[in-house]
Amino acid sequence: MSWLRQVRALPSNPASNDILKVEYLDVNLNNSRKLMANVANLGVEAKQLTQHEEDTVEAMLQLKNLRNELSWTDIRLTSLMRFLGRRRKPQPQPQPQLRKEAPREKLSTIYQLRNFGTNYKRQLDAVVEAVDKNVFLSRTVGLLLQGEHLQVTELAVKSLDMAEHPDRKIQIEFARLRNGFPMSHQLYGFGSEMKIGSIHDNVTADGGSLELKAEFKPPSWIRQEAYSRIVLPGMHVASFLPLSLQLVDEWSSNNKLQEPLHLTKIRVELQEFRCVPHRNFESTDIQRKVLVEQEVFMAIDLLNKKTMIPHTMYDCVIPEVGPTFFTDGFLRTYGLEVTLTISNGSALNFNTSVFIELNLAQEKFERINNKGVVKSLESYLGEGGEHPTHHFHLMKDLRDVESTANGLLALSRLNADESTGNPGMELSEFVKCALIVAQSFEEASLHHHVEDTEIQLEQIEIKLIEAKIENGKITREKTILLDNKDLPSIRWSDFKDTVAGSPKARAITLPQTLFKGNLPANLKPHVFCHQSMFYRGHLMDGRLLVRFSGQVYTFEWSYHLEVAENRM
Numbered sequence: 001m002s003w004l005r006q007v008r009a010l011p012s013n014p015a016s017n018d019i020l021k022v023e024y025l026d027v028n029l030n031n032s033r034k035l036m037a038n039v040a041n042l043g044v045e046a047k048q049l050t051q052h053e054e055d056t057v058e059a060m061l062q063l064k065n066l067r068n069e070l071s072w073t074d075i076r077l078t079s080l081m082r083f084l085g086r087r088r089k090p091q092p093q094p095q096p097q098l099r100k101e102a103p104r105e106k107l108s109t110i111y112q113l114r115n116f117g118t119n120y121k122r123q124l125d126a127v128v129e130a131v132d133k134n135v136f137l138s139r140t141v142g143l144l145l146q147g148e149h150l151q152v153t154e155l156a157v158k159s160l161d162m163a164e165h166p167d168r169k170i171q172i173e174f175a176r177l178r179n180g181f182p183m184s185h186q187l188y189g190f191g192s193e194m195k196i197g198s199i200h201d202n203v204t205a206d207g208g209s210l211e212l213k214a215e216f217k218p219p220s221w222i223r224q225e226a227y228s229r230i231v232l233p234g235m236h237v238a239s240f241l242p243l244s245l246q247l248v249d250e251w252s253s254n255n256k257l258q259e260p261l262h263l264t265k266i267r268v269e270l271q272e273f274r275c276v277p278h279r280n281f282e283s284t285d286i287q288r289k290v291l292v293e294q295e296v297f298m299a300i301d302l303l304n305k306k307t308m309i310p311h312t313m314y315d316c317v318i319p320e321v322g323p324t325f326f327t328d329g330f331l332r333t334y335g336l337e338v339t340l341t342i343s344n345g346s347a348l349n350f351n352t353s354v355f356i357e358l359n360l361a362q363e364k365f366e367r368i369n370n371k372g373v374v375k376s377l378e379s380y381l382g383e384g385g386e387h388p389t390h391h392f393h394l395m396k397d398l399r400d401v402e403s404t405a406n407g408l409l410a411l412s413r414l415n416a417d418e419s420t421g422n423p424g425m426e427l428s429e430f431v432k433c434a435l436i437v438a439q440s441f442e443e444a445s446l447h448h449h450v451e452d453t454e455i456q457l458e459q460i461e462i463k464l465i466e467a468k469i470e471n472g473k474i475t476r477e478k479t480i481l482l483d484n485k486d487l488p489s490i491r492w493s494d495f496k497d498t499v500a501g502s503p504k505a506r507a508i509t510l511p512q513t514l515f516k517g518n519l520p521a522n523l524k525p526h527v528f529c530h531q532s533m534f535y536r537g538h539l540m541d542g543r544l545l546v547r548f549s550g551q552v553y554t555f556e557w558s559y560h561l562e563v564a565e566n567r568m
Helices: 002-008 014-087 120-132 182-188 441-447
Strands: 108-115 139-145 148-157 197-201 210-214 243-247 262-275 285-299 306-308 331-343 349-360 419-421 434-437 454-470 473-484 489-491 497-499 502-509 527-529 534-548 551-563
Touching (some): 210 331, 210 349, 243 331
Antiparallel strands (some): 197 210, 243 306, 262 331, 331 349, 434 502, 454 473, 454 489, 497 502
């Protein structure tokens, strides 16, 4: 080794040689120890490396097994997807479609005027003959003009060939009584006048249906029958025709919607329908006028199942057009068509419409001044009474105003129609009395300070008059049915009910408990025999006394009472 050679080369001095030998031995000993330590460390590292190699090999084996399992899972998943794909292929959501209905029978409306001269029996026989032949009479009015009996008949027929001979056999099934809808019947078929709406299917992912529905709200100040649908030019469409969107199928949540639905456009169109019934259908003419067409944006909340369309979105008015009218050779009527555009912001986009036939009236004003205060209030309610009713002013500064527009403050009864009663019937079952003022207290208070006037009801008296004509002799018998003086007082502010015929008039109906009385139990029925010239009829006279401002005013009215025979 090198250190041995170094020892041999040392000087020959023994002492110094010993010292040098010791130093070299110490150095070599330290080096040996370091080498041994390094060897030990190498052994530890080798052992750790061996352990790591074993762990790595084990991890690689686990990774290999995991890869095999993933590969097998992928194969099974692929097979499952292929199997499911063969069973059911994904289908796109169908587009909304208008729900189709069975075709309706289309009708044409005609009017027939017949003159029977002085033969009233012939007119009755014609009605019976028409019924026997299954001729449908939607409306028949008999008139006596200058001694001649006239009959106006409204007929609904399936074809105009039958209209040329309305006396022949005409079979109309399920026709509606008392109200004609010539525009709806001829354009959309019988029954369409009652279905004011449309339904679209497949609006939701599960096939849900959405319905646009309109409902006619008659103005409270226009007296009209059900389904007459009378409106005036200048009226806001939204005031009498509310619109709504609603679900018609069972559906609980809107999470089935692919995207939320929105109302994006609205269009309102007035249609004027003209027809000459004596010609074929080609003579029909329809004029159109768009009242409003604008883009809007409103979310349709299907969670509530019903969404009302805000009035501001279709705030339009009926224009100044001629009124609805019918003659034997020409008719004119009107209809409104509202169309909404529904969208979800992507592929879904469709229109839904609703149609309603209307009768446009013509408004007339009657000016009442001091000379006309004794005129019946029914003159502007549209009835016209035979007996004048006294009126009086509660406020002098409201004189000489247009009664229909601003309201003449007056007090009157509400005239009753002809009534039918049985012997022994209570008066409260058919006698009604209402007081009317042509302007409410609340509205009058808006302009200036007014006093809430107290009106004391003093007396209600009702008499029954039985008149008989026998052998040319006329007799009358009077019976007092009610004489009530125990009556309450009312105030101007108590008049809350709306009045047909005036948008500002208000009424109050007297309680039925005030009419305590009965028809006589031995009352004989109404009889008229033309052959023997015998007649027995009944008339009821009413009188109401009221007091206010230190004066007493009297209101009187009369109406016929048809007494039926009591067979119980």
